[in-house]
Amino acid sequence: MEKRWVATVNLQTLEVDYDPSFKFKCVDECGLCCSELEIPLRDEDIERIEGLGYNAWEFVDYEKAFYRGDKFIGYAIKKKPIDGACVFLDPETKRCRIYHHRPLACRLYPFVFIKHGENMEIHVKMDSFCPGLNHPEGRPVDRDFLLSTYRDVFEEYRRKL
Numbered sequence: 001m002e003k004r005w006v007a008t009v010n011l012q013t014l015e016v017d018y019d020p021s022f023k024f025k026c027v028d029e030c031g032l033c034c035s036e037l038e039i040p041l042r043d044e045d046i047e048r049i050e051g052l053g054y055n056a057w058e059f060v061d062y063e064k065a066f067y068r069g070d071k072f073i074g075y076a077i078k079k080k081p082i083d084g085a086c087v088f089l090d091p092e093t094k095r096c097r098i099y100h101h102r103p104l105a106c107r108l109y110p111f112v113f114i115k116h117g118e119n120m121e122i123h124v125k126m127d128s129f130c131p132g133l134n135h136p137e138g139r140p141v142d143r144d145f146l147l148s149t150y151r152d153v154f155e156e157y158r159r160k161l
């Protein structure tokens with residue numbers, strides 16, 4: 001999968017350098033990423049979803065593990081065997097049943113955050129199935145977009161600096 005740089009956020013100053021040629025708008029009702037992607041779950045994601053009353057065995061696929069190099073990142077969210085969609089995707093409404101509590105990787109998609117010291121590099125996965133990439137009504141991935149969408153994520157990393 002092709003990935004390209006779209007922005008860098010300085011976590012100390014929250015200054016943003018970005019590529020104005022890229023624009024994004026999530027076409028909410030499309031839900032294709034809920035079927036096409038394998039989503040890694042962090043421990044925090046599992047705990048939050050368990051807090052909603054689900055048991056981990058209902059939504060964690062312990063047979064699919066993610067690694068970065070040789071470091072274990074987490075297990076994947078379960079997919080339904082019948083259609084390959086995420087177990088939390090409502091087949092009728094095409095809506096996520098845990099939208100406000102969804103895993104971080106779902107919130108970030110189609111972006112990937114890579115931390116280098118005090119900088120957070122933002123890359124976008126150029127997945128051909130996502131109609132939001134360079135959407136005609138899309139927004140550039142500038143400071144306004146990033147802080148209105150992911151401020152809490154940046155704050156979490158800022159606390160750890």
Ligand code: SF4
Pocket residue numbers: 025026027028029030031032033034109110129130131132133
């Ligand atoms: S595939 Fe792209 S446009 Fe569709 S829901 Fe996912 S992020 Fe939004």
